[in-house]
Amino acid sequence: xxxxxxxxxxxxxxxxxxxxxxxxxxxxxxxxxxxxxxxxxxxxxxxxxxxxxxxxxxxxxxxxxxxxxxxxxxxxxxxxxxxxxxxxxxxxxxxxxxxxxxxxxxxxxxxxxxxxxxxxxxxxxxxxxxxxxxxxxxxxxxxxxxxxxxxxxxxxxxxxxxxxxxxxxxxxxxxxxxxxxxxxxxxxxxxxxxxxxxxxxxxxxxxxxxxxxxxxxxxxxxxxxxxxxxxxxxxxxxxxxxxxxxxxxxxxxxxxxxxxxxxxxxxxxxxxxxxxxxxxxxxxxxxxxxxxxxxxxxxxxxxxxxxxxxxxxxxxxxxxxxxxxxxxxxxxxxxxxxxxxxxxxxxxxx
Amino acid sequence: xxxxxxxxxxxxxxxxxxxxxxxxxxxxxxxxxxxxxxxxxxxxxxxxxxxxxxxxxxxxxxxxxxxxxxxxxxxxxxxxxxxxxxxxxxxxxxxxxxxxxxxxxxxxxxxxxxxxxxxxxxxxxxxxxxxxxxxxxxxxxxxxxxxxxxxxxxxxxxxxxxxxxxxxxxxxxxxxxxxxxxxxxxxxxxxxxxxxxxxxxxxxxxxxxxxxxxxxxxxxxxxxxxxxxxxxxxxxxxxxxxxxxxxxxxxxxxxxxxxxxxxxxxxxxxxxxxxxxxxx
Numbered sequence: 001x002x003x004x005x006x007x008x009x010x011x012x013x014x015x016x017x018x019x020x021x022x023x024x025x026x027x028x029x030x031x032x033x034x035x036x037x038x039x040x041x042x043x044x045x046x047x048x049x050x051x052x053x054x055x056x057x058x059x060x061x062x063x064x065x066x067x068x069x070x071x072x073x074x075x076x077x078x079x080x081x082x083x084x085x086x087x088x089x090x091x092x093x094x095x096x097x098x099x100x101x102x103x104x105x106x107x108x109x110x111x112x113x114x115x116x117x118x119x120x121x122x123x124x125x126x127x128x129x130x131x132x133x134x135x136x137x138x139x140x141x142x143x144x145x146x147x148x149x150x151x152x153x154x155x156x157x158x159x160x161x162x163x164x165x166x167x168x169x170x171x172x173x174x175x176x177x178x179x180x181x182x183x184x185x186x187x188x189x190x191x192x193x194x195x196x197x198x199x200x201x202x203x204x205x206x207x208x209x210x211x212x213x214x215x216x217x218x219x220x221x222x223x224x225x226x227x228x229x230x231x232x233x234x235x236x237x238x239x240x241x242x243x244x245x246x247x248x249x250x251x252x253x254x255x256x257x258x259x260x261x262x263x264x265x266x267x268x269x270x271x272x273x274x275x276x277x278x279x280x281x282x283x284x285x286x287x288x289x290x291x292x293x294x295x296x297x298x299x300x301x302x303x304x305x306x307x308x309x310x311x312x313x314x315x316x317x318x319x320x321x322x323x324x325x326x327x328x329x330x331x332x333x334x335x336x337x338x339x340x341x342x343x344x345x346x347x348x349x350x
Numbered sequence: 351x352x353x354x355x356x357x358x359x360x361x362x363x364x365x366x367x368x369x370x371x372x373x374x375x376x377x378x379x380x381x382x383x384x385x386x387x388x389x390x391x392x393x394x395x396x397x398x399x400x401x402x403x404x405x406x407x408x409x410x411x412x413x414x415x416x417x418x419x420x421x422x423x424x425x426x427x428x429x430x431x432x433x434x435x436x437x438x439x440x441x442x443x444x445x446x447x448x449x450x451x452x453x454x455x456x457x458x459x460x461x462x463x464x465x466x467x468x469x470x471x472x473x474x475x476x477x478x479x480x481x482x483x484x485x486x487x488x489x490x491x492x493x494x495x496x497x498x499x500x501x502x503x504x505x506x507x508x509x510x511x512x513x514x515x516x517x518x519x520x521x522x523x524x525x526x527x528x529x530x531x532x533x534x535x536x537x538x539x540x541x542x543x544x545x546x547x548x549x550x551x552x553x554x555x556x557x558x559x560x561x562x563x564x565x566x567x568x569x570x571x572x573x574x575x576x577x578x579x580x581x582x583x584x585x586x587x588x589x590x591x592x593x594x595x596x597x598x599x600x601x602x603x604x605x606x607x608x609x610x611x612x613x614x615x616x617x618x619x620x621x622x623x624x625x626x627x628x629x630x
Contacts, residue, residue, distance in 0.1 A: 052523050072488035085520035089542045099528035146528075 002063035002076075002153040002186060003028045004049065009058035011044055011210075018044055019210045021058065026154075026203070029184040031177075035197035036207035037233070043158055045207070049080050050156050062154060083163060084139045086131040086146070086176040092118075093127040096145045103150070114160035115191035117149040120182065121175075144162045144176070149185060155180075157189040161196065173199060194234050198222070206230045224339075228346040229316045230276045231339055237303065239275045240313040243343065246270050251338065254309035258287035260338060262350065272349060278303070281315035285332010288313075292327045306331070378605070385599035392594050408599040415579050415596065417574055418603075425560055425578040426607075429536070432559040433552050435498035436506050440551055441544065443503075444526040446538050449522070450566025459511070465504045472565055473500075478568055493562060493577065502558045506551040513547035513581050514540060549618030553611060560608055561565040 011019035019041045026032040034042040047053040049060060051072035060068050067075045078099075080168055085094050096117055097110040103111070118124045121141045140160060157176070161169045177200050180187055190303055196219045197204050206213040206221065206229070213233075214226040223229035231239045244253030247269040251258045254257055258274070275325040281288075290306035290313065302321045306313050306329070315331065323329060340349040365427045369372065379399070385408055387401040412418050446452075447459050481492045498505065517540060525535045541548075565578040573584065582604060585597040 050523075050527060052526065065425075072527045077527065079524070079527045081520045081524060083520055084516065087403065087521060087524075087539060100530040104532070146524075160379035 003030075003061075003336065004032075004060075004186060004188065004198060005061040006045075006049070007061075008047070009048065009060060009153055010056045011041070011053065012047060012056045017056075017130070018304075018328045019048070019056075020203075020211055021209075022207075024205055024215065026186055026188055026319045027223065029186055031180050031189065031200060031202045031239075032189045032205060033197040033203070034188065034207055035192065035194055038192060041210040042192075042207050046079075046156055046188060048157050049154075049188060050077055051075050052214070053189045063070045072176055072284060076153040077131055077156055078145050078150055078152040078154075078178070080140075080143045080160045082159040084131070084143040084160075086139060088131055089200035090130075091127065092123060092129055092131070092134070092142050092145075095142060096127075098148070099150050103198065108161065113149045113151075114145075117145040117311040120148070120160075120179070122134045136164050136265065137172060140172055141175070144179065147187075148179070151185075154185065154190075155187040155188065156184050159191055160189075161191070162193075169196075175320050176200065176221060178292040190226065195236065197276070198234070204234075208233075224348070225275075226348050228273065228341045231348075233276055237278045237316065239277050239312050239339070241341075242274045242308070242311070244272065244274055246272050246340070251340075255290060256288050256308070258333060258338065260340075261335075262338070262340070271343055273341040273343050275341060276313070276333055278314045278316040278331075280334045280337030281313070282332045283317060283319075283321070283329055284332060286330060287333060288331040290329060292325050294325060295321060296322060297321075355483055357555050381598050381603050381605070382502060385595060385602045387595060389492045389595050392598075405595065406431060408595045409603070411593075411596045412585070412600045412603065415483055415593075416584055416600075418581065419599065421576045421581040421605075423489065424575065425604075426528075429556050429559040432497045432502075435494065436503045436555040437548055437551055437624055438499055438504050440510045441505035441548065442536075442539060443507040444512075445514050445540055447507070448514035448517075449540075450532075462504055462507065466470065466501055466508075468501075470501070472614055474564060487569055488571050488575060490570075490575065491587060493559070493565055496565055497555065497559055497562070500564045502555055506555060509547055509551055511556075513544050517543060546621045547619060548619070549615060551613050552598075553619050556611060 004024075006022055006024040009022045009161075022045060024032070024034075034045060036042050044053060048055050051074075055068050058065055058068075062075055062077070072079075087098065090098065093114055093321075096114045097105075100113060102109045114127070115124070119125055119224065123138070123141055123145055126142070127132065131142065134142065140163075143265060147331060160173050160176070164172060173196060173233060176189075188201065189196075201218055203215065204218055204221055205215050208229050209292070214221055214230045216224075221230060221234050225234060225239075227347060228235065228241065232241070242253050242256060244251050244256060246263050248277070249260055249263050251260045251263075251272070251274050253274070256274075259341060270326065288306075288308075290308050292304060293307045293312065294305040296303040296305075297320065302317050304317065304321055304323065306315065306317045342349050366580060383399070383401055386404045387398075387478070388405055390401065391398065443462075447455060447462075466532055477492065477496060481487055484491075510531065521539055521543070522535050525539045530538065562577065562578060563579040566577045567583075570576055570580060573581070576584070582597060582600055585593045585600055587593055589600075609627060
């Protein structure tokens with residue numbers, strides 16, 4: 001096991017920069033998730049850690065070694081690919097033992113390691129099958145088996161669950177997390193799914209346009225997003241953003257007049273964006289008067305879209321809502337439910 | 351009602367296919383049946399579908415008039431060597447063009463492809479002079495080297511390149527992470543997965559070499575060194591007239607391995623072409 005340190009890592013394709021000086025530290029045994037929208041550079045960054053992409057500048061360390069110029073095979077990492085990348089012409093057993101075979105492992109040693117990995121991942125009865133004879137979930141487990149069999153210092157996962165259906169994804173999420181708990185190997189996991197990131201990570205790195213937007217524990221990111229991008233990206237449905245003015249301890253916007261304990265009374269007028277998570281809206285509170293435009297009962301909760309004089313907001317409520325489109329409701333916000341962002345810099349304002 | 355329609359459609363389709371088959375099957379049928387007919391019956395009109403009398407001695411005469419067994423062997427071993435050589439050259443070149451980024455790769459590939467546009471007749475004289483200088487005239491070397499490094503190999507390289515381009519790059523990246531170098535990835539991952547394309551290349555190349563005609567008549571001059579297509583021209587009487595039934599018996603024997611190869615490997619042939627995105 002080892003820590004992974006990225007210092008000022010940059011990547012350029014020709015004259016086009018795609019990663020702009022990224023600093024990330026994954027501690028020994030930590031499960032770090034890189035999350036962000038498509039094209040934000042998270043997979044490129046992972047491939048740079050794997051050695052499948054060159055690093056334009058900066059330093060990448062695995063343990064105490066600088067590995068910038070090392071081949072993937074010399075970095076002591078294992079990677080699980082999005083489409084599993086199992087060798088179609090080899091059985092599960094050969095797929096899993098292939099890397100050990102090429103690193104000079106003896107037959108007995110390879111057989112033992114494959115058996116060990118197969119037992120952990122419940123693959124023992126599938127060892128003689130070919131990848132084409134396996135289901136999506138089984139293939140995913142074989143891909144993980146191929147990674148763990150070598151006992152590498154770092155596991156890299158590149159959106160490994162994106163090809164699975166929703167139910168299987170939830171099951172595999174738990175399986176990967178259990179595996180990490182057992183093996184305690186440093187893991188860097190790329191996903192665009194913020195639910196995966198929130199449920200699996202010890203530490204989340206939110207990326208946007210080739211830069212790190214925020215690094216932190218899942219709930220820290222949820223509770224105190226550093227900027228508007230993170231606030232909007234983490235949480236589902238997304239946070240509501242309302243342009244308005246803070247003055248004398250109150251946030252006002254058309255149809256909204258909220259008390260803002262975080263700002264002192266007497267503060268001069270300031271343009272800000274107020275972010276409110278859908279689940280932090282309360283029906284029957286004070287401060288927002290809005291017309292119901294859509295009611296979506298989900299069973300466990302109800303999602304309601306409200307029209308405001310300028311734009312719409314979404315609320316999620318645990319209770320079943322009797323309201324129907326056209327009704328006017330008054331809404332409040334739970335304590336500490338308002339996040340404020342500067343409209344010019346998009347940064348969080350305390 | 352629907353079933354009636356589909357049966358009628360099917361019958362019509364099969365009928366149409368049978369009609370379309372006639373121009374392909376009839377010449378082969380005519381060749382095989384005429385090889386055992388007396389000469390006088392061969393050009394009878396209307397032609398007989400089956401011989402009235404069977405004269406099997408034509409097959410014996412084929413071996414008496416020419417060193418046909420030797421010529422058979424010549425064609426066979428040359429075709430096998432050409433096939434093996436082309437498979438090696440085209441898979442390596444195809445992989446390099448598909449996967450290795452090197453300066454001018456696209457331009458070089460275009461130049462290589464241009465080789466397909468130049469007819470063999472254009473290059474045959476310079477090739478003759480070159481092989482003459484190398485002392486290889488009336489040897490089998492030109493019949494091996496020209497296809498392995500010439501147009502058939504270019505076509506095969508194109509097939510292999512298309513196949514390797516379509517192969518998921520993640521397989522090779524996984525192999526790199528697993529500790530394999532470039533050549534081992536080629537040998538242990540890419541090549542075993544390229545079997546369908548390799549089969550197509552093998553069949554194409556074997557057929558091309560087996561049927562090669564221009565190069566043997568230019569480079570080879572003694573019957574012992576002849577290949578089969580060249581030998582077929584030698585079944586003539588003292589006045590240069592064709593001994594049709596013997597020539598057709600030799601032609602039947604010549605076509606036999608090709609037919610067998612195609613029947614046995616038909617599936618790989620079609621699959622290989624399908625994988626490379628080429629249409630026959």
